[in-house]
Amino acid sequence: METVKVDALGLACxxxxxxxxxxxxxxxxxxxxxxxxxxxxxxxxxTRLAQGKGFPVRSEKLADAHFVVTMEAAAAQKDGQTPVVxxxxxxxxxxxxxxxxxxxxxxxxxxxxxxxxxxxxLSQLDELPKTILFYNGGARLTSEGSLxxxxxxxxxxxxxxxxxCGTCLNYYGxxxxxxxxxxxxxxxxxxxxxxADKIIAP
Amino acid sequence: MREKQLRLIxxxxxxxxxxxxxxxxxxxxxxxxxxxxxxxxxxxxxLAWSAPPEAEEAVLRASAADxxxxxxxxQLLI
Numbered sequence: 001m002e003t004v005k006v007d008a009l010g011l012a013c014x015x016x017x018x019x020x021x022x023x024x025x026x027x028x029x030x031x032x033x034x035x036x037x038x039x040x041x042x043x044x045x046x047t048r049l050a051q052g053k054g055f056p057v058r059s060e061k062l063a064d065a066h067f068v069v070t071m072e073a074a075a076a077q078k079d080g081q082t083p084v085v086x087x088x089x090x091x092x093x094x095x096x097x098x099x100x101x102x103x104x105x106x107x108x109x110x111x112x113x114x115x116x117x118x119x120x121x122l123s124q125l126d127e128l129p130k131t132i133l134f135y136n137g138g139a140r141l142t143s144e145g146s147l148x149x150x151x152x153x154x155x156x157x158x159x160x161x162x163x164x165c166g167t168c169l170n171y172y173g174x175x176x177x178x179x180x181x182x183x184x185x186x187x188x189x190x191x192x193x194x195x196a197d198k199i200i201a202p
Numbered sequence: 203m204r205e206k207q208l209r210l211i212x213x214x215x216x217x218x219x220x221x222x223x224x225x226x227x228x229x230x231x232x233x234x235x236x237x238x239x240x241x242x243x244x245x246x247x248x249l250a251w252s253a254p255p256e257a258e259e260a261v262l263r264a265s266a267a268d269x270x271x272x273x274x275x276x277q278l279l280i
Binding site for chain 2: 165166167168170171175185186187
């Protein structure tokens with residue numbers, strides 16, 4: 001499949017969305033469209049554009065102020081009817097606390113599937129959480145080998161803070177294997193939880 | 203506001219060592235408690251042993267115990 005790169009670095013909304021729509025309209029068949037941007041709001045708006053068209057979309061933070069949004073465009077988009085949506089920021093002041101790699105109690109195999117589904121559904125919300133905290137067994141979800149990394153990287157690229165308890169990484173031997181977000185400590189965890197408007201603990 | 207106290211803080215390189223320290227100190231009556239490593243200190247492990255400064259000798263002796271290895275000690279007002 002053809003890959004089209006759109007350079008929208010240094011551009012503020014709605015320019016990255018406008019450039020990407022132009023690239024979509026110029027397609028002659030199905031293609032992968034990669035848009036490079038330097039701010040999280042642009043990542044959010046490009047993600048919304050892709051979701052509005054029903055295209056699979058993922059995003060990743062490549063470095064500070066450097067993000068890529070990848071969408072799989074099904075076919076040429078020549079209708080010229082795509083609305084340019086530009087919303088300021090999708091993040092509320094909600095904190096999600098993930099305390100285990102399984103959701104609920106009963107059966108862990110089921111619990112792992114539920115947690116994977118929870119993080120996927122979370123990444124699809126219109127209003128993303130401000131922060132996701134991972135502690136105890138939750139640390140496995142942000143480490144190499146986790147099947148939720150794509151969803152977590154997508155949220156990180158849209159500005160969601162992903163923070164994992166350092167003591168927990170150390171305990172499980174995962175210190176060198178953290179694959180998304182940053183390491184935190186108990187003082188930051190307590191501050192984050194106490195300052196939240198709403199805490200979700202699945 | 204709670205009044206700060208001078209404490210002896212022992213840090214560890216692994217969480218397992220910190221947990222072994224707690225077990226050893228409780229079993230042997232060494233004063234102190236496990237706390238999240240204070241922010242003023244950089245340590246590999248986020249758990250540290252906080253004890254009254256006068257217990258320094260007993261705390262350091264614990265380092266020789268099985269699986270307990272203290273990485274560093276500090277005197278801190280916390």
